[in-house]
Every structure is written in structure tokens, then in C-alpha cells.
Amino acid sequence: MISLITGGSGSGKSAFAEKRILEYANEKRIYIATMHPYDAEAFAKVARHQRMRKKKGFETIECYTDLKNISLMRADDILLECLSNLTANELFEENGAKEKAAEQIMEGIRKLSYLSENLVIVSNEIFSDGIEYDRETEHYIEVLAQVNREVAALADEVIEVVYGIPVYHKRR
Amino acid sequence: MILIIGGAYQGKKAYARDLFGGSFIDGAKCPLEELFSCRGIYYFHEYVKRWMESERTLEKGTELDEVLANQIIQQNPEVVIISNEIGCGIVPMDAGERRWRELVGRTMTHLAAFSGEVHRVVCGIGTVIKQKE
Numbered sequence: 001m002i003s004l005i006t007g008g009s010g011s012g013k014s015a016f017a018e019k020r021i022l023e024y025a026n027e028k029r030i031y032i033a034t035m036h037p038y039d040a041e042a043f044a045k046v047a048r049h050q051r052m053r054k055k056k057g058f059e060t061i062e063c064y065t066d067l068k069n070i071s072l073m074r075a076d077d078i079l080l081e082c083l084s085n086l087t088a089n090e091l092f093e094e095n096g097a098k099e100k101a102a103e104q105i106m107e108g109i110r111k112l113s114y115l116s117e118n119l120v121i122v123s124n125e126i127f128s129d130g131i132e133y134d135r136e137t138e139h140y141i142e143v144l145a146q147v148n149r150e151v152a153a154l155a156d157e158v159i160e161v162v163y164g165i166p167v168y169h170k171r172r
Numbered sequence: 173m174i175l176i177i178g179g180a181y182q183g184k185k186a187y188a189r190d191l192f193g194g195s196f197i198d199g200a201k202c203p204l205e206e207l208f209s210c211r212g213i214y215y216f217h218e219y220v221k222r223w224m225e226s227e228r229t230l231e232k233g234t235e236l237d238e239v240l241a242n243q244i245i246q247q248n249p250e251v252v253i254i255s256n257e258i259g260c261g262i263v264p265m266d267a268g269e270r271r272w273r274e275l276v277g278r279t280m281t282h283l284a285a286f287s288g289e290v291h292r293v294v295c296g297i298g299t300v301i302k303q304k305e
Contacts, residue, residue: 007259008257008258008259008260008277009259009260009263009273009274009277010237010259010273010274010275010276010277010278010280010281011259011277011281012277012278012281041267041270125259125260126260126261126262126263127260127261128179128260128261129260129261129262130261131261131262133262137262141262162177162257162284162290162292162301163175163177163277163280163281163283163284163290164281164284164285165284165290165301165302167292167301
């Protein structure tokens, strides 16, 4: 089962994704963290998410780039959070995949789907503010949108979380 | 409590008027305390910005979103709240803008959990995305 969970900033998508994966109630649960903290605000954000996951039995693996080569044994359930950070890392970090970002992220996601019974993937709705950004940022938006579409095609369900409320765009 | 949400200029106010009548207060201008006694409020996202910028001391370990949401739930549980969804863009460079977006999102998430109904308006058309039995 592959679930894509998306939503805007502060929409409750992370809490929803965690709830989703806990419903499977399996033994081995892996959380793949993609946010590369570089300032106080990012550290606070990571800490907030760690607090949310506390006592939920996740093993956390950090993966900022190169998801397809993540060293990972089989797991029952995997929660990957999130595509927006992973895409930014692949595009903007020194050792990122750059122009192959979308392709390589998808390769990584297919690998995770083979390695797990249930895969829950969190992404981000960043496409509706009507602002035109610089070329680099526009390119980022376009690549993330492409990754979202490809993951949605692969997924069994696509859920947009709106203030904690699940809106189903695809269910099998 | 009833929430009516959606993007900018989607006809949320007119939709709310059709369903619940008029006499809502303007969240961009009203005195802050009016939220806790009004029948309904529009531009709630603007209210949140003004509320955030008004001086307030917080007890340690409390979050702003919980403070605001709890106060509304306790003092005006029947209110109709109309708010723009503002969290669906690129994360802003400005720290204050980021805080505002997250505060609106988290406050609305608390309120949505409490609400009996949540309507989402797109192109003037409302869809009920939550309805308590």
C-alpha cells in the first residue's frame, strides 16, 4: 500500500501521516527524515516533529539526498517525510542530483516500495500562491510538482490534508 | 462552530451569507475582543496576523495557536469563521510571514477538529469536507 499525503503549511499533514502509519500496527516502523537543519528555526522544527514521534516506535533514518542508495533492510512500514525537502536538497545541495532530481527521487521511492509493506509519503502543497519567483525557485516548484504527479500515479491513495481533515483525491 | 475556508476571492463571504445570513465582522479591522462575542467573522487570517502582532505574554510551554483556538472555543463556540487558506505556497523568506502562515494553519487545524462543519469553497462552490453526525 502506498499513500501520498499532501497539504499546506500547518495543515496537520505530518500528524495525519503518522496516524495513518500507526493504524497498520506492524512491528518495524521506519521514519525517513529529509530535513537538513541549518538554523535555529529548522532545528526547532525537527525537534517539534521528534516530540510528535516520541513513543510511537519509529526508528529514524536521516536521508538528505540519494534516497535510492539508502541503506535499509526490509521494514513493515516506512514513513518518508517529505518530498519538498528531498527535492530541494537534490536540487540545491552540493552533492544533490541536480537535473536528475525527479528521476532519482522516483528511483528511491520505488526502492522503498519494494522494501516495505506500507509506504506513506508526505509532500507539500506549494503551488497556489500566485507569486512568480526567480528561475531557480520556479524550477524547484516544477520539479516537486512532477515528483508529486509521478508518486500519485504510483500510489494507491492520494490524500490532501486540509486543517487536519482528509480530502481523498485517489483511493483504490 | 462552522468554518468556511478556501483560496482568495473564491466567493466565501457570499457563500456564507447565503447559508447563514449577514452581519459578520471584518477580521482585518474589528477590535480584537469582538471575535469572542460575534456571530461570524470574515478575513480571519488577517485577524490572526493582528492578534499575533498585538502584545501578549505567554506562559512557558504554551503555543500561540492553542491559546487562540482555546479562547475561541471556550468563549464563542457557535461562531462562523471565514478564512483564506494561505499555507499552499512557497515558504516565505520573511520569518514573520512564516510564523503567520503556520499560526493560521495550526489554529485552523485546532478549530477544524472542534467544528461541527467545515466548508471549502472553490469557484464559489462549497464542499462540506467535515460534518459531525
